[in-house]
Amino acid sequence: MQPLKRGCVQFLLKLSVGLVSLGTFYLVRQRTDRTLGYRWLEYTEDDGGPEKACNCSGILQGEQEALQQVKLLTITRDFQKNIQIPDEYYIYETQDCRKFKLKRKYLPFPLSKEEEDFPLAYSMVIHHKVQNFERLLRAIYAPQNIYCVHVDKKAKPSVTAAIQAITSCFPNVFLVSQAVEVVYAGWPRVQADLNCMADLYSASKKWKYFINLCGQDFPLKTNLEMVRMLRSMRGSNSLESETVPADKKWRISYVHEIINGDVKTTKTLKNPAPFNLPIKSGGAYIVVSRGFVRSVLEDTRIEMLINWFKDTYSPDEFLWATIQRIPGVPGSKWPNRKYDQTDINALARLVKWENHEGSQDSESAVYPKCQGNHVRAVCVYGAGDLQWLLEHLHLFANKFDTETDPVAIYCLEKYLRHKALAEAVGESV
Numbered sequence: 001m002q003p004l005k006r007g008c009v010q011f012l013l014k015l016s017v018g019l020v021s022l023g024t025f026y027l028v029r030q031r032t033d034r035t036l037g038y039r040w041l042e043y044t045e046d047d048g049g050p051e052k053a054c055n056c057s058g059i060l061q062g063e064q065e066a067l068q069q070v071k072l073l074t075i076t077r078d079f080q081k082n083i084q085i086p087d088e089y090y091i092y093e094t095q096d097c098r099k100f101k102l103k104r105k106y107l108p109f110p111l112s113k114e115e116e117d118f119p120l121a122y123s124m125v126i127h128h129k130v131q132n133f134e135r136l137l138r139a140i141y142a143p144q145n146i147y148c149v150h151v152d153k154k155a156k157p158s159v160t161a162a163i164q165a166i167t168s169c170f171p172n173v174f175l176v177s178q179a180v181e182v183v184y185a186g187w188p189r190v191q192a193d194l195n196c197m198a199d200l201y202s203a204s205k206k207w208k209y210f211i212n213l214c215g216q217d218f219p220l221k222t223n224l225e226m227v228r229m230l231r232s233m234r235g236s237n238s239l240e241s242e243t244v245p246a247d248k249k250w251r252i253s254y255v256h257e258i259i260n261g262d263v264k265t266t267k268t269l270k271n272p273a274p275f276n277l278p279i280k281s282g283g284a285y286i287v288v289s290r291g292f293v294r295s296v297l298e299d300t301r302i303e304m305l306i307n308w309f310k311d312t313y314s315p316d317e318f319l320w321a322t323i324q325r326i327p328g329v330p331g332s333k334w335p336n337r338k339y340d341q342t343d344i345n346a347l348a349r350l351v352k353w354e355n356h357e358g359s360q361d362s363e364s365a366v367y368p369k370c371q372g373n374h375v376r377a378v379c380v381y382g383a384g385d386l387q388w389l390l391e392h393l394h395l396f397a398n399k400f401d402t403e404t405d406p407v408a409i410y411c412l413e414k415y416l417r418h419k420a421l422a423e424a425v426g427e428s429v
């Protein structure tokens with residue numbers, strides 16, 4: 001071969017090798033970009049408070065050593081002082097929304113097409129503890145979902161201002177158009193959710209399922225996991241709905257009045273429910289289809305039922321459970337007892353009631369002892385409850401509190417974010 005020709009062939013060979021490796025380089029870079037592009041959304045120790053000293057992977061596996069370490073850490077005065085965040089902090093930090101969302105690592109885009117095509121609507125009823133609210137919002141936030149926040153009319157002004165400041169940073173998070181003064185066990189608690197339902201229903205035609213929350217709930221599933229579970233329900237609803245226990249009958253048999261912010265039982269018997277609809281017992285928290293919400297807002301039978309419930313005790317425990325068994329309501333079940341659903345079997349909410357705690361060898365116990373502390377006979381979860389919580393199918397659990405056990409929320413939010421990002425790049429966890 002002539003020297004010139006040989007040089008030419010060598011040049012072409014080098015060129016093609018070069019092009020191939022350039023191509024490979026771009027492919028690899030794109031892949032790492034995608035992974036890196038998600039990695040910056042991972043919660044790291046840099047954005048954790050004093051909880052970052054904990055070993056979350058040990059805690060999630062229920063390891064005694066890791067749990068013991070949590071106990072030692074959380075009793076120190078320094079720790080207790082450092083976990084408090086004043087309401088004013090949120091007002092200051094949200095002056096620059098872009099910075100706030102970056103710093104707090106709010107998801108800036110849907111993590112998958114599947115989630116984008118299945119938006120969720122949330123009603124969040126809040127009255128205090130802004131830090132709990134912000135941690136919860138961050139955990140469930142996705143740009144394709146929509147969030148209505150009801151702040152109690154009698155909340156502290158700094159709480160209302162802080163929550164208003166946070167919501168103003170997101171186009172898809174808004175304050176309810178009509179806030180009410182919530183009364184314990186009274187009708188206004190239901191009205192708060194109803195007002196959010198109406199706002200969410202008219203704000204967007206796209207969302208598929210409705211979930212209501214309070215400030216002390218926290219998710220147990222990623223948004224993708226929720227979307228998949230909800231899609232598999234094929235339009236049915238998931239909430240507690242059972243025969244009314246004998247010791248609760250008085251709550252719906254007598255007329256009640258709200259006097260100075262307290263619900264009082266009168267001696268007047270109530271009339272039967274409209275159309276003699278069978279009343280069922282359940283809880284305040286529901287996971288329901290868009291069609292269910294449409295019925296609540298437009299079905300005249302339900303309108304009459306709502307009016308009938310206004311003077312009962314703790315109507316949130318009965319109203320949703322009853323609507324869930326009305327013929328023709330989308331996603332509902334027949335009123336027959338065979339379709340009764342307990343809180344343990346519904347997806348809506350996992351709660352540990354103090355009187356149901358115990359050991360597995362006792363037939364009266366429903367779940368193991370609370371590892372945190374109790375508020376009004378409900379467990380406020382501790383780090384030691386996490387392993388048990390994550391064994392369940394429920395979408396959300398109640399109660400969590402950043403002030404009494406911040407480690408439980410810290411490890412849970414870190415676990416969920418890591419899982420969501422891993423799902424997004426197609427890794428298995």
Ligand SMILES: *[C@@H]1O[C@H](CO)[C@@H](O)[C@H](O)[C@H]1NC(C)=O
Nearest residue numbers: 055056057058059061063066
């Ligand atoms: C945390 O717990 C995991 C799981 O048991 C263990 O493998 C790891 O060594 C622990 N890490 C530290 C820093 O103790």
